């Protein structure tokens with residue numbers, strides 16, 4: 001990000017999730033100058049959510065101008081299936097989008113060039129360029145939360161796929177006789193190793209002795225404290241993750257795997273056994289560096305801004321020719 005750009009330029013960046021929107025003004029050098037959070041309140045329905053997104057984006061652009069800054073672009077990240085080329089939020093379970101032309105709606109409202117990105121792909125973009133994968137070229141970013149998704153980033157670009165669905169590493173088959181996944185098939189990685197799957201599995205095995213719903217973080221803590229049941233569930237998840245990541249490494253041969261999402265907050269309780277399990281699975285493949293994400297929940301906003309800046313640069317370049 002060394003292009004000569006005006007120091008007062010900012011990108012209006014929004015990372016829209018099922019419950020909240022993280023919003024920021026991001027300078028072209030990746031520095032955030034203002035952050036805001038707003039509720040998404042998806043229960044209001046997609047039309048109201050789209051209205052809120054546009055209001056928040058416009059409000060941020062106005063605040064930038066009031067501070068003497070120049071908004072040059074808008075970057076919006078959303079979950080689900082995203083058609084980046086057309087700027088359409090195709091489908092999202094937790095926000096309720098069905099074929100929403102968010103990019104064009106934002107362009108019409110704000111009069112600024114806008115890009116629409118997928119939340120995990122832009123998060124991976126940010127981690128690869130500004131965070132834990134910085135300087136390593138080939139990065140696999142894996143977000144482990146209620147589901148598991150990944151972004152494969154090569155030289156600062158995240159692959160989108162032919163049908164906008166690259167990176168669905170959570171649906172790699174790891175246990176053919178395992179629990180049924182949300183996608184309908186038994187044995188997917190995310191049915192065993194997502195944060196929600198870990199909590200569910202623990203509750204299932206604990207049966208009547210379970211006190212209350214147990215989160216994956218608590219399972220990690222209890223495993224570290226030596227509780228046999230928690231250790232068993234945690235190890236099952238680690239082994240499944242190692243199988244999934246080994247498949248990822250066989251496909252992509254990356255230098256660095258960056259783990260993000262809620263489960264990565266377990267830190268060394270996850271990374272240490274996972275590194276060992278991944279190491280065991282490497283035959284002739286080169287072992288990737290396995291690290292925790294560095295940007296926390298800012299990654300989505302930063303990545304949305306990076307994607308928007310990339311689009312602006314491509315456009316400027318084309319106009320000069």
Ligand SMILES: [Zn+2]
Nearest residue numbers: 171181183188
């Ligand atoms: Zn699945």
